Amino acid sequence: MRLYVNIDHVATVRQARRTDEPDPVRAAVLAELGGADGITVHLREDRRHIQDRDVRLLMGTVRTGVNLELAAASEILDLACELRPMQATLVPEKREEITTEGGLALSVPTQLDATKRALARLSDAGIRTSLFIDPDEASIRASVDMGADAVELHTGEYANTTGAERLAQIERLNRAASLARKLSLAVHAGHGLTYENVHPVAAIPEIEELNIGHSVVSRAVFTGMEAAVREMAEIIRRSRSHA
Numbered sequence: 001m002r003l004y005v006n007i008d009h010v011a012t013v014r015q016a017r018r019t020d021e022p023d024p025v026r027a028a029v030l031a032e033l034g035g036a037d038g039i040t041v042h043l044r045e046d047r048r049h050i051q052d053r054d055v056r057l058l059m060g061t062v063r064t065g066v067n068l069e070l071a072a073a074s075e076i077l078d079l080a081c082e083l084r085p086m087q088a089t090l091v092p093e094k095r096e097e098i099t100t101e102g103g104l105a106l107s108v109p110t111q112l113d114a115t116k117r118a119l120a121r122l123s124d125a126g127i128r129t130s131l132f133i134d135p136d137e138a139s140i141r142a143s144v145d146m147g148a149d150a151v152e153l154h155t156g157e158y159a160n161t162t163g164a165e166r167l168a169q170i171e172r173l174n175r176a177a178s179l180a181r182k183l184s185l186a187v188h189a190g191h192g193l194t195y196e197n198v199h200p201v202a203a204i205p206e207i208e209e210l211n212i213g214h215s216v217v218s219r220a221v222f223t224g225m226e227a228a229v230r231e232m233a234e235i236i237r238r239s240r241s242h243a
């Protein structure tokens with residue numbers, strides 16, 4: 001199980017003042033010291049947090065691997081193909097959303113086509129590809145048909161529920177993870193995961209990578225990035241060994 005730490009919100013704090021601190025590049029170094037297996041950033045079309053400069057510098061400084069989240073937009077795809085991160089995760093993007101709200105809508109022909117084209121460009125550039133999808137059978141089968149290397153299962157609905165509904169969402173993630181694995185996709189998961197709710201997701205055996213951002217950066221404000229990552233990595237390790 002790999003923990004990829006999403007450092008977008010370090011850049012959010014910086015952009016609140018359009019200054020040069022806190023620097024996500026420094027955050028990445030500390031996250032790696034705390035045990036992160038990789039660094040995730042989302043270069044949004046509106047550049048609300050991560051900037052092109054950040055991605056360029058991270059490509060030269062991150063020692064683990066960079067997972068670049070991006071929408072199927074030509075300008076960002078150009079940059080991805082130039083910089084060639086270890087992995088690119090295609091996500092849907094809406095300008096007015098606070099954060100990525102759902103997985104790629106692969107049942108919508110225009111989104112399917114755009115995703116297919118973007119995936120082909122990234123693969124041709126030698127970049128490992130992942131698609132951020134809702135944990136449902138149709139999206140998994142569409143991802144296989146497109147030739148994605150991995151899918152990242154959206155855990156937002158799980159994170160937003162409680163009680164019996166939460167158990168149902170874990171079951172849904174379990175089913176999706178085992179189908180994706182059976183169809184030879186690597187399985188990742190993320191969105192809305194916290195120190196309190198990560199355990200049942202981390203215990204799903206087919207999931208090999210978690211992408212966690214907001215909760216880790218929030219804790220890092222109080223404990224420092226290195227300690228915050230170390231603590232999350234330890235919870236994941238324990239969830240796995242008790243699964």
Ligand code: PXP
Binds near residue numbers: 100214
């Ligand atoms: N995975 C994807 C595809 C995302 O877009 C995000 C948010 O940028 C995350 C994971 C991390 O979500 P969170 O910040 O809620 O941990």
